[in-house]
Amino acid sequence: MPLFDVGQVVAALHEARDEWRDSQQRSREPGSREFPSREALAGVVESLKGVLFPMRLGPPELRHDSEDFYVGYTLDAALQSLLTQARLELRYMARHQPRPPEEIDTQAAEAVQSFAAALPGIRRLLDGDVLAAFQGDPAARSVDEVLLCYPGILAMIHHRLAHQLYGLGLPLLARITAELAHGQTGIDIHPGAKIDAGFFIDHGTGVVIGETAVIGKRVRIYQAVTLGAKRFPTDAEGNLQKGLPRHPVVEDDVVIYAGATILGRVTLGRGAVIGGNVWITDDVPAGASVSQASVQNAPPRHRA
Amino acid sequence: MPLFDVGQVVAALHEARDEWRDSQQRSREPGSREFPSREALAGVVESLKGVLFPMRLGPPELRHDSEDFYVGYTLDAALQSLLTQARLELRYMARHQPRPPEEIDTQAAEAVQSFAAALPGIRRLLDGDVLAAFQGDPAARSVDEVLLCYPGILAMIHHRLAHQLYGLGLPLLARITAELAHGQTGIDIHPGAKIDAGFFIDHGTGVVIGETAVIGKRVRIYQAVTLGAKRFPTDAEGNLQKGLPRHPVVEDDVVIYAGATILGRVTLGRGAVIGGNVWITDDVPAGASVSQASVQNAPPRHRA
C-alpha cells in the first residue's frame, strides 16, 4: 500500500479548482497561462538597472570602452522581453472585451517604444535622487555608496520605472515592478504615485505611499511614514469607487519624520516639517512645523 | 610566512565551540547534523504553491490538459521531502527522551498524510482570502493580480500551510515556513495563530500576529498592526509559562487600521473598527469604533 494516496488529493484539489473557476464564471480555458511573469519582469528590471547605471549596477567586468555596446545589447534584449510581457498584460486585460490581436500588438509596441524613450530622463531623475540622499544623510560617504547600498534608492529605481509603465497603460507590469522592490526593501510605493525630483527615503522599512499621492521636489521622508487614504469613497450602492484622488499632496521641500501617518487628500504645504509618529488628516500650511504634542491639542478623529 | 594564520583562528573557534557545547551539556555528537533544513522546506513550500494554484503559481509552460499530472507528480515529491523533514524534527525533539525510531517514523508519516488530506480545504480558504483582498482594495484590478502580487496573500499561503504543520505536531517546520514569508513580506504571523476565512492584510510590512491570537471571519488589517502579548505570564518561581492564551481575540468583520497595537487576551467585538495607531489593552465592544482621540480619554497604562 502506498504511503500517500496522492491520487485522492489530486482529485480533491481538482474539484476545489473547478468550484473556484465556476464561481468566477471562468471557462476551463484550454491552452496555457496568459499572464505576465514575475520572473521575466524581474529579469527586465535587473537589465534596466545595468542599462541606467552600467559602471555601477552592470556586470563587474564592464569597462568604459564598451559601455555603449553593453547598454545597446542589454537594452535591446530587455525591451524585447518587456514587449512580450506587455502583450500578455494587454491580452489579459482584453479577455472580457476581445480586441483584434494586431491592435493589441501595436499598443504594446508603442508603449514599449515610449518607455524606451523615457529612460534617459529617468536616469537624470535618479541622479537627482542619489544626490538628495547623499546630501541629506550625514552617514553617507559617497554617491557611489548611496547608489549601491541605500534601499531608498533601490525603491526609487523601481518606482520611476514602474510609474512610467503605469502611465503607459500597463498597471500590472508596474505593480509587479513595485512589489519586487517592496519585497527587498519593505518600502511600498504604489506605481501610480507622482514623485518629483530629488526625493529621499531614509531607512525606509514600513513606508507606504498610495496610488494618488503627489510629492513635490526635494521631499525627504523616513521609515514607517504612511501617505494613505482616509477612507474609500463609495458610490450610492456602497461599491468602492476606484481612481478618485484619495492620498496626500506633499509640496516641495517637505520633511516627514519616521512613523508619521498622513491620511486622505490633504496638502502638506511647501517646506512643512512633520514630526515623528504624528497623525495628520487635515491640511498643514506651508512652512509649519507639526510635532506630536501640537497635534494632541487637536486630536484627529478617524472613523473607518 | 603566510598572510593569515588560519590554523590559529581555527583552533580558537574550536575552543569557542567546545565552551558552548559544554555549557549546553551537549555530547560532542558524532555524525552529522540532525535538524530540519530551511532550504529543503523552502523547496517544499514552492512546490505546494504550484500544487495549490497550478495555472498561476506553477511552471509557466503548464497547460490545462496536464494540470493533474503536474499536481500529482509535484505533490508526491513534495510530500516525500516533507516526510524527511518531519522525521528530522521529530527525532530532534526526541533527543532528550529517546523513542523507538519506528514510532517516530509512523508519527511522521501520519502527520504528512493528514497534511496532504488538508490541502484541498486550504485551497478553498485561500480562494476566500483572495476574494476578500480583491473586494477590499480599490486598487485591485483582478483576482489574478491579487494572487500574484499581494504580499498579504503570500503571507497567508505560508500561514495556512504553517498552521496545519503546527497543529500536526511539527512546530519547527511550521516556524521555518512562517519565517520564509516573514523575510519576503515583513509580515510576521506565528504559525499557532488561528485565522478564519476571508482574511485580508493590506500592504502588510510590520504586521505581527502572536501565537495564541484568534481571528474571525472577514477580518481586514493594515500594515504595522500588532496583535501581541501584554506581558508574559510567569509561575511562582518567575519562570515564563508557555502556551497560555496571551494574544487578542478578533471577532468577525473587524477592521484594524495601520499601526494599531492590540495587546493581551482582549476581545475586539464583532464588527468593531480600530483606528490607525491606537493602543488597546482592553476589550472593545461589538460594533464600536475606536480612534486615536477617543482612546486618549482613557489612556491605557502599560507596564512591562
Added chain:
Amino acid sequence: MPLFDVGQVVAALHEARDEWRDSQQRSREPGSREFPSREALAGVVESLKGVLFPMRLGPPELRHDSEDFYVGYTLDAALQSLLTQARLELRYMARHQPRPPEEIDTQAAEAVQSFAAALPGIRRLLDGDVLAAFQGDPAARSVDEVLLCYPGILAMIHHRLAHQLYGLGLPLLARITAELAHGQTGIDIHPGAKIDAGFFIDHGTGVVIGETAVIGKRVRIYQAVTLGAKRFPTDAEGNLQKGLPRHPVVEDDVVIYAGATILGRVTLGRGAVIGGNVWITDDVPAGASVSQASVQNAPPRHRA
C-alpha cells in the same frame, strides 16, 4: 524598419551619463569598475556564518569529524575574498588622495588579519545573543530553533561582523554587510552602533538603530523600535557635522517595547522599561517604567 531605435536611446543615455560625470568632476575613468562587490561580500558573509556555526549554518552533510577541516578551508577562502574587497574599498577611498599601492595593500592585509583574530570572540558574543533570545521568548523551543529561525539573530550575526569591519576602517564593507541583513529581516542596524552582550530583538521588522547608539548588556527590544537622531548637528555654515554622538545610550537590562521611538543622545538608565509606541527625547532614570499614558502628561515636543 526596426521596432525600437535602440541606437538613439543608447546615445541619449550616454549623454545623461556624461552630464552626471561632468557634474561630479569625474574623469571618464578608463578601465574597469573599482568598487567593492555586493555579491562578493554576500559570499564572504555566507561563508563566515558556516565558519562560526559549522554544524548549524555550514553545509548539511558536514560531520563533526571534519569540522575543523571545513572551518579552515572555508575561512581561508573567505579571508582571501574579503582581502580583495578590502583593497577595493581602500583604493576607492584613496581616489582623491592618492597613496602608494603597497601602503593600501598592507593596510588591507592588517585589517583582515585583525578581523580574523576577532572571530572567536564574535562567536562567543553570538552564543550569548542566542541564549538571550531563548530565555526571553516563551515561544522558543530550543537554542537551535533560535539560531536557525530568528531574524533578530540573523541581523546580529551580520551586525557583529559589520561592526568589526567598521572599526577596522572598512565602513563600506560594513555597510554592505548590514544592508544584506536589512533586506532580509527589515532590521536596520548601522554598523557603527556599539552593542554589548546578550542582545535580543524580537520580531524585528522596522527596527532602526543609529550609527552612534550605545547598547549595554542584556538589552531586549521589539519590532519597530527606533534608536535615532533627533536632529542633525550643523556647523556655523549649516553643513551637516558628521560623526558626533547623536543617538541614544541604552544601559544594561533595559527593555524597549514595540514601536517606541528614542531620539537623540539621551540615556535610558539601567533596567528601565520603555512601553510600546512611546516617544522619548529625554533621559530616563534607571529602573523607571515609561508607558504611553505617563508620557502624555509631559508630551515631548519635537522640532526638526
Added chain:
Amino acid sequence: MPLFDVGQVVAALHEARDEWRDSQQRSREPGSREFPSREALAGVVESLKGVLFPMRLGPPELRHDSEDFYVGYTLDAALQSLLTQARLELRYMARHQPRPPEEIDTQAAEAVQSFAAALPGIRRLLDGDVLAAFQGDPAARSVDEVLLCYPGILAMIHHRLAHQLYGLGLPLLARITAELAHGQTGIDIHPGAKIDAGFFIDHGTGVVIGETAVIGKRVRIYQAVTLGAKRFPTDAEGNLQKGLPRHPVVEDDVVIYAGATILGRVTLGRGAVIGGNVWITDDVPAGASVSQASVQNAPPRHRA
C-alpha cells in the same frame, strides 16, 4: 587610450558577415533567429528519457506511486517544447517556398502527435536492445547496469527517437538529436538508418552508420565499425545525387567485429560474421565468416 580597439574589430566582423550574407543571397533578415535550438532539443530528449524509463532515467526521488503523474506532466511539457522546435524547422525549410503559417502549424502538430503515439513502441524496442546487450556482453551484471552505463544504449535511445523524427519530416531535429549522442559517445548513427530490434553496439567509439543503412534483427557490432558509402553517386553534370541507397544492408543475426569497414549498397547475409578490421565492398553470403586473411585473397579495390 583603450587597450583594445573593439570598435574596429566589430566593424570588420560586420563587414565579413555582410560578405557572407551577400554571397548567400540572404536578405538582411530583420527580426530574430528562426532555427531550431540545440539546447531546447537537448531538454526535450532528457525529458523523454525520463518518460521512457521513469524509475531509471527519471528524477532520483521518483516513486512508483507517482510514475504516471511524472510521465504525464513531463511528456506534456516535452511535446509542447518539441512542437515549438518542429514549427521552427518547418518554417526554416519553407523560407524559399513560402507556405501559409497555419499549414505549417498543422503539419507540426500532426508530426508531434504521431511522434507521441510512437513512444510506447520505442520503449519496447529499447527494452529489446537492453536485453541484447545484457545477453551479448559477458561483463554485464544486470539490465539496469546496461541501461545506465552503456554508451551503446544511450546512442540507441537517441537514434530510435531521431529516426522517428526523421520519418516525420523533421530531419534537422533528428540530426541534432543524433549529434547530441555522437558528442557523448563517439557513436555516429545517421537518423535515417533503419535498425530493427535487438541491436547491440559494444564499446562503440568510432562507429559510423550511414543514412540509408538497413540493419536487421539481433545484429551486434563493435567499436570503430563503419557502415558507409563507397562513393557518392553523381548525375550527368557531376552533381551529388541525394537520397539514393548507398549504405550496406545487414541482415538478421550478423556480427561485425571492431574496426571492420563495410562500404556501399552491399548485403551482409543472415548470420554472417565479419572479422575485425576487414574491409568489405561486396556482398557476403548468409552464414559466411569473413576474416582479415580471407579477405586478402581478394583484396578489394577502392577508388574515390
Added chain:
Amino acid sequence: MPLFDVGQVVAALHEARDEWRDSQQRSREPGSREFPSREALAGVVESLKGVLFPMRLGPPELRHDSEDFYVGYTLDAALQSLLTQARLELRYMARHQPRPPEEIDTQAAEAVQSFAAALPGIRRLLDGDVLAAFQGDPAARSVDEVLLCYPGILAMIHHRLAHQLYGLGLPLLARITAELAHGQTGIDIHPGAKIDAGFFIDHGTGVVIGETAVIGKRVRIYQAVTLGAKRFPTDAEGNLQKGLPRHPVVEDDVVIYAGATILGRVTLGRGAVIGGNVWITDDVPAGASVSQASVQNAPPRHRA
C-alpha cells in the same frame, strides 16, 4: 479538444513498462529507486580529483596554506557520499539474495575505508603516469600541462580510482566511474584491467582495454589501440562464461602504435614494439618489433 492526448500515451507507456517488469519477474517494487546515481558519483570523482591534486585540480582560489584543510573537508564529504552509493550498490546486488542490512552497511563502510587508505598510493601512481606522458611526448611543455590537458591522464585518474572500487567489490560504481571518463575522452578502460606504473596513452580516442587485461610498467599506447577478447568462452550449454582471463598480457616497456588490435589471452613480451594497425592474436616474443608487413606473412585468422 486538447492538442495531444497525453493520457492515452501515458497509459500505453504504463502498459509497456508492465510488460517489461513481468518479463523480468520484477515485483512492482513500491517505494523509490535503489540504484547508484551517476550524478552523485560524478560529484565524488570531481572531489577526489581535487583531493589528489589540490593546487591543480582543486578550486582556483586555493592557497598552499590551506591545502590540508581543503583536502580534509573535501575528502570527508566525498567519502560520505561514496559510502551512500556503496550501500546502494550492495543492496541492489543483494536484491535476489537478501542479507541483513547491518551486514551490508558494514561491508560498505569497510570498502570505503580501504578505498580512502589507498588514495595516497594512487596519487603516487598518477604522478608516475604524468611523468611518463611528459617524457614520452615531444609536444609536452610541462608536467602541469600534461595533468591539465591530456585526455590520457584524465582517463587514468578515473581508471585508478575505478580499479580500486572494482577490487573492493563495487563493480557498478567502478563501471560508472570508467564510463564518465569514456564519455569525455573516447578512452574505454574496463575497471578490471590491471595497469602498472608509468602508463601513457597518447591522443587516446578509440582505445579499448578489456576486463582481464594486464599491463606492465612503462607501457605506452596510442589512439585506437584495442586490447580485446578473441572470443567469449562458453560452457557446455553455450552460456557465456564470465570472469575467465580473455584479454592480453602486456609486459614492461612495450609500445603499441595507433590502431593496433591485440586479441585474446596472448602475451606481448617485455620491450616489444607493435606497429600501427597490426592485428595480433598470438604471443609476441620479448624485444620483437611487429609491423604491418611482417604480420601479413602470417595472416591471423579470426573466427567469432
Added chain:
Amino acid sequence: MPLFDVGQVVAALHEARDEWRDSQQRSREPGSREFPSREALAGVVESLKGVLFPMRLGPPELRHDSEDFYVGYTLDAALQSLLTQARLELRYMARHQPRPPEEIDTQAAEAVQSFAAALPGIRRLLDGDVLAAFQGDPAARSVDEVLLCYPGILAMIHHRLAHQLYGLGLPLLARITAELAHGQTGIDIHPGAKIDAGFFIDHGTGVVIGETAVIGKRVRIYQAVTLGAKRFPTDAEGNLQKGLPRHPVVEDDVVIYAGATILGRVTLGRGAVIGGNVWITDDVPAGASVSQASVQNAPPRHRA
C-alpha cells in the same frame, strides 16, 4: 570512533605531494595557483563563437538590430578574460627565467590585440569551411545545419582560434582550446597544424592531426584518419628533439578516406585520393589514387 580516519589520509596525501614537489625541485610555492584556467578559457571560446556567428551561435533572442552591440560587448569581455589567461600563461612560462612583470603584461596585451585583429579573417576562413562541408556531404541540407550540427565544424572553429593563439606564443591556451573540442568531438587537431581554406572533416571521431602537419586548400578527410609522426627524432644522447617537421604535408584538393594512416614528413601531392584504411609512410604523387590493395603490393614497413 569516527567512521573514517580522514586526518591520517590527509597526512599521507600531504607526504605524497611533498615527495612529488621535491622530485620536481619545486619550492613549496606560497600563495595561490598561477596557471591558466580551463573553465575561463571555455568561457572565452563560447563567447567568441557568438562573436563570430552572432545570429547562429549567439543568444537565441538576439535580433539583427543589435548584433553589433552584442558583438562589441561580448568581444570586449572575452578579450579581457583572455588577457588575464594570457598573463597567467606567460608568467607560468617565465617561472624558471624571471622577467619583469611589465614586460610580460605588454607581451600579453600585444598578443591579445593581434588575436582580436585576426578574428574577421578567421570568420572568413570558417565561412569557407562551412561551404566546403555543405558541398561535400550529400546529406547536408543547408549551411545553417552544417554550422550548428557538424562536429567537424566545431573542431575547426576551435582549431582556427587555437592556431592563432599558438602562433602568438600562447601554446598552453591553444592546447586547452583544442582539447575542449577534442573532448566534444573526438577530433584531435594539434594547434600547431597549418590548415588552409575550405577544409572538411566528415564524421570525425578518431581523427588525429599532428603539430607540424601542413594542409592545403579544399582538403577533405573522414573519420579516424591519422596525420601522425613516424618516429620521434632524437639527438645524439637519445633525447627527443622537439619542433622538427615530422608530420605529413597534404597538398590542395586531396581526399583521405576513413581510417587511413599517413605517417612522417611525407607529401600527398595535389589532388591525390587516399583510400580507406591504407597505411602510408612515403610520398604520394599528385593525382594518384591509393587504395588498400595497391598498397599491399608494396607493404610499408614500420619500426618504432
